[in-house]
Amino acid sequence: MPDIIQLLPDNIANQIAAGEVIQRPASAVKELLENAVDAGATEIKLIVNDAGKALIQVIDNGKGMSETDARMSFERHATSKIKNIDDLFHIKTMGFRGEALASIAAVSQVELKSKKAEDITGTCIEIDNSVVKKQEPVAMQQGTSIAMKNLFFNVPARRNFLKSNPSELRHIVDEFIRVSMAFPAIFFSLTSNGQQVFHLESGTLKQRIVQILGNSYNAKLVSVQEQSDYMNIYGFVGKPETAKKTRGDQYFFVNSRFIKSAYLNHAVMGAFDEMIAKDSFPMYTLFIDLDPAQIDINVHPTKQEIKFEDEKIVYAFVKSAVKHALAQFSITPTLDFELDSSIQHLDAVTKPFTDERKSSAASSSLYNTFTQKNQAHFIENKSELKHWKDLYEPAKGESGILNASIESEIVEPIINRDPGFVSLQSFISQPAMSLEYLTQLHNTYIVVQNDAGFMVIHQQNAHERILYERFIKAVEGKPIAIQQNLFPITMELTAMDVVIVTELLPELHLLGYHLEPFGNNTFVIQGTPADVDQGNEKTAIEKMLEQFKHFSADLKYSKREKLFRSLAWQQAVKGGTSLTQKEMKILVEDLFACTAPNITPNGKPTYTSFKKNELDKMFGR
Template sequence: MPDQIVLLPDNIANQIAAGEVIQRPASAVKELLENAVDAGATEIKLIVVDAGKALLQVIDNGSGMSETDARMCFERHATSKIKKIDDLFHIKTMGFRGEALASIAAVAQVELKTKRAADEAGCLLEIENSVVTRQEPVATPDGTSIAMKNLFFNVPARRNFLKSNAAEMRHIVDEFTRVAMSFPHIMFSLTANGQQVFYLEKGTLKQRIVQLLGNHYNAKMVAVKEETDYMNIYGFAGKPETAKKTRGDQYFFVNNRFIKSAYLNHAVMNAYQEMIGSDSFPMYVLFIEIDPEQVDVNVHPTKQEIKFEDEKIIYAFVQAAVKHALAQFSVTPTLDFELDASIQQLSSVSQPFTSGRREEASASPLYKGFTQKNQAHFIERPAASELKHWKEFYEPIKKEEAFFEYEKTPPPMFGSPQRQNNFHVDEHTELLQVLNSYILYPAENRFLLVNQQAAHERILYQQMIAAVDGAPIATQSSMFPATLEMSPADAVLLNELLPYFKVLGFLIEPFGNNSFVIQGTPADFDSGNEKQIIDFTIEQYKHFNSEIKISNREKLIRSLSRQRAIKTGTRLTEREMKQLLSDLFNCEPFNMAPDGNPTYLEFKQEQIERMFGK
């Protein structure tokens, strides 16, 4: 029998290695931008065509390379950063493993032009499938230009896994933002399909943050700065009012390298405790400077996950630094211990609560109904993540354990049958609004407590689904078109969603430089808050990008229905209540909001009587 084990050819080995490092165009953007930074460049330009699938080029004015170095840089594990094993523990550069250029050359057609200031002529190299096809002298400015064309041209299966241009462009903008944020002293520009997306002049960190994340943060950030012998931390944290429902604007850098760390994010969230809601996320851009010996950056192929020698010290330091910054700028909340005079005069406040009264109160069925376990008010709302624990939520409640029962029919995606609709609204139906948020609907031997916002979300969702599947919603032209200013990343996202918005009645047109004009809105839309609706819809859309993979159309419709729905606390006329319930009972299913929460609770007479001891 012949021997079975052979060494892989270099080009195949490189393609396998590329799978770890170059997963999409944005991966190459990260590696090439970091190489330009390591070369000491003061100006770095990124040019992309077709979201990097056709062309991805980085031009810098850094140190350049000799002819020999230009040839060597495409070899596997070729690096100028590490000479001996000890160097691994003192890494201060962005790249160091020597995999990036070899991986890029294995899956794209590469053209490299480079020149050192001391050399009269530069060097041109063309590489395809890890093989040098051309090498000659060339006239070129000092620095390096590397162009990557036709990504995955020789690995069609990998190319097929790439997303739409808009989706891939969003990833490119993310990687560009992370590198540009780290080095505000370097000029960066990004051009996509001939249009300039970013032009970032050299400046301060605060100026760079505002350029990248949007002008609305300009006056709404507090400076974070703490220094010790062990480590330093500096940067900015957003004031509590800037907190969003998505994690988008959160950046951690260790020795100028962007990292992902749920552990450190938890430290920041703890610093904001009681200042923002548990489902909100603060903005922060924080830089940690620490001795490289205390950090291992070599635990992940993209170097975005690192290990600290002592994580607990870092955690405590980050939390304390952010807390101190918020307190220093009078952002932390103050407590008001004064009671309203009218409340103080109430007998329940002014008279002592004796032991006799306590026993009398605790013996009543009403008290027991609201204090014993497994009662109706103990039914917890589903987790914020979409339908994450839907199975537990839809388990039936045992009759002997619960006073209140309500509909818990799963949404259609789980294939449960819809219960027969016996409810209807006519001119004799008497409705009552409670707490400006709920509607009491009487029925035989029972009543429904309808959540007006959840009900309206279900109605709008069903209307939009029908519009997308059939005739688009009619658009009314805006007499005074509103202009939307977006952050670059959100502008890329909105561009991707424009066709869906159009079907749903919103006519939005790009206006250049990350701005848009709202030329029309749905015919039944109240004008005046178009900008707010679109802004919040985009934010909500990103919020839906969680555990369950659903289509862009579905996410947008869910987001829009949530934003346009009648909000909790809105007073409704009797006519509006009747119309709302009539529309709800015509939906299928009518007992479930788009996010899986119930639109109403059902209270039966026998259950209520049991509560009152009958």
Template sequence: MANIINLLPDNIANQIAAGEVIQRPASAVKELLENAVDAGATEIQLIIRDAGKELVQVIDNGKGMSEADARMCFERHATSKIQTIEDLFQIRTMGFRGEALASIAAVSQVELKTRMRGTDIGTYIEIDNSAVRKQEPCQTAEGTSIAMKNLFFNVPARRNFLKSNAAEMRHIVDEFIRVAMAFPQIQFTLLNNTQQLFYLEKGSLKQRVIAILGQHYNSKLVSVKESTDYMDVHGFVGKPDAAKKTRGDQFFFVNNRFIKSPYLNHAIMTAYADIIPADSFPLYVLFIDLDPGHVDINVHPTKQEIKFDDEKVMYAFVQSAVKHSLAQFNVMPTLNFELDPDIQHLDAVSQPFTAERQEQSATTSLYKTFTQANQAHVIDKSSSNLKHWKDLYDIGKSSSDSSSSYREERETTLTQPLPAVGFESRSSTASVIDERWQDNTIDQKVPVQVHQQFILSQIKSGFILIDQQAAHERILYERYLRALQETPMPAQQSLFPQTLQLPPADAALVMEMLPDLQVLGYDLEPFGSNTFVVRGTPADIQSGNEQASIEGLLEQFKHYSAELKVNKREQLVRSMARNNAIPSGRSLTTKEMQNIIDELFACAMPNAAPGGKYTYISFKLTDLAKMFGG
């Protein structure tokens, strides 16, 4: 019987390994940037073309490589970081497995130029599909330049799974930010199709955070710094007003390595539990430094998921450090002992307490009650207010006796469960609409706003209670959906166009959505690096609120991107509807309420908002009568 088990050829084994390490251009960006950091570079440049599909190039001024090392670095599991098994548990460098360059060379065409410090001649190597095509001496600057070209050229099926250029560019920017945030002492530059997206000077951690996240965070950062023999925590958390609806501005680093840890994230969320809304997420950029022996980073190919030897200690320490910083900077809520302005205007507070007033006060029975020993409980029987207290008791007793039989009757009724009154099913929506049309007096029945959140409207069989925000969200959702599918919405032109400056990640997101945004009524034009000119917005957005509208739209879009598995257009339409809907707490005129009611029941699906929340609940007169025992 023939043997059927064979060793895989090296090029196939490398491609399989590349499937774990290099999933998209951003994966290669991460590995190449980390190699440059490990090389001791003080200046690192990232060059991208065609969202990394055509070119990903990293140039650094690190220590460079010898000719032998330049050739050896592309072999599988070739590394300078580990010599013995013990070294695996004392890792302080970013890379250590020796997989990255071998995987990159297996799925792309690579050009490497490198020269060691103190040498005159460098080395040039060309690799194609794991095979070395050329190796020769060359003139180059000190450090290393490595270019990865035509990603997945030899694996077309993998290339077909890549997303749009804007989407892939967002992932690249994310990886760039994570590395640049961890090393503020290094200068980083990012060029995309010859356009400079980032130029990050060397500086302090706070300067790096503000340069990446935006200047508006300058006054919203709270410093965190706690040290023990076991671990250190330092960095910044955001004040409560910096919290957002998405997790975008949250960074954890362990020994300068970016990680994802739901466990530690929960520790921070509990520290903020009482000072931000339940559906908001705080900003944080936190660095944890501890002995590498207490952490295992070798549990995932991307090294973003790690294990701690004592997670409970980590949780408690991080939570305590954040709480302490918030309290230290007076961010935690405090009791307000200031008097109400209305109380301050009373004569008893504002007028001086003269000797005459003191004498008058001292003669009152109330004053004597609290100043004479053992008299705080004494009631003055001669008080005119208490002379007839017994008569009041007798009247109350007789009333109680006369109503006892009524109480006995009602006891059995009140102890029974109330009849269920709730939202009617989707099939009954038509009947609600029919009743509104059949009721000839509908125009005379003015809707009522309840607690600036709900709209109460009468129908023939009872009434309906409408959630104003959910209802308006449904109306806008269907309006925007029609605009994408049928007729584009006209833009309301601004008298004075505004300039919108966005963080690079958000700017890449706007570029991705730009064609659909223009169909939905946003007149936007790119205007230089991460800047857009807003010339017009949809008609239902208040003039002067253009920037807040677009920023809110981006937050909602990122929220839906994280939570929902729907296409980009659906995410955009839902985000716009949610962002532009009338919020709870806003007072509405009668005309506005009536418009919401009319437009809601003209929708194709009026009973639920896009996210599934009910837009209205109907109450029948028969059910109401049962509730009152009728």
């Protein structure tokens, strides 16, 4: 038998390595940006075309490379960062393994231009499928420009597995944000298809956070700063009111390297315990600096997962640092009366509280009611307060319920009847229900009686199911009517949200949202569905986006399905909202006109039934 084990050719070995390092365009972006940072650049520009599939180019003003270094940089495991085995345990640079450029050259067509400050000319190298096609001098400024074109042109199967352009661009923006957040002193810019997405001037960490995540965070950041002999932690966390339903705005950096760590995230969540809702996630951008010998970053191809020598110490330190920062924020609330100068002119502020005023206040029945023991329940008997009770007395008809004619004059229903409505009795096999008199409990549940017992309907869950099926019909050929805004509303979004909205524009239009790009990360809201209250258009879209990102973590849903569920949740009438008889009746009828009236799109029950004979048994009848 002949020998069968052979060494792989370099180009095949590089392609196999590329499968680990360069999984998508965003992977190449990460490696190239980190190389530019390591080169000592103060300005880094990222240019992408066709979501990185056609072009990814990074231009920096770093120290550049000599002719020999430029050529050697594309060899496998060629690096300037590692000299001996000890260096592996004291890594302070972003890159160190020498795999990135070799992997990039194996799956794309690369053009590298680089020049050192002391050299007269730079070097230009063109590489195609790991083979050097051209190397020649070139006139250029100090620094490096590397462009990779036609990613995966020689690996069609890998190219076919790439997602849509908006999806791939989202991943690129993610990587760009992670690197630019870690180095606020460096200027960064991102241009996609000729349009600038980010222009981040150098500045402080807080300025960089606001530049990336939006001005809404400007006054809602709490500084975290703790130092010890073992490690330092610094950065910012968002105040509790900024907590969202998604994990999006959460960044951990160890020695300026972005990492993913469920363990440390749990530490931060523990610091926010009982300050935010259980299903909410706080915003944080935290930097941990410690001796490189205490961590191992060479445990994952993307270097986004690391090992700590003592995880428990780091966990405890992070939790206590964030808790301390939040405590300082909580114990020093301030009232700034300068915010409203009119307060300074009120009588209560400008006029003295004389003895005459004191005795007048103390003699009032309201004062006595609340200062004498066991008197609070007599408040309604005081003659001067009787008019308050009248406000809470419902207008009664002969039957004891709200007079229908008065009701119709006061309130318009908040739920639109579907033109394709089918009667309730067609959809349920149990005895006919009485929809004439409906009861609302706790402004959340609707009680519907029938001959066999009664049903309790959760109004938000029911409305979610109704809206969800309405959206399905809209996409299938019954578009929802758009209510045009008299004065168009301008809405500014973060760059990440701009990518999402751009991708969703066609579906949003079918569902009644008319948005138009207005440049510079802004959209103009020209119209919304009739269900959306005037003045609430911007908030409705922002909440829908937040919920959409929440669903995006679940891979089993399509983009359209995520949008339907997000809008249904956002537009549904929430628990705690008082409904009129007419509104409750339409809600119940529309629920049982649905194809699946018993559950929400997320699988929660919309109603539960109670049998009359079960009630009889409870009372011994």
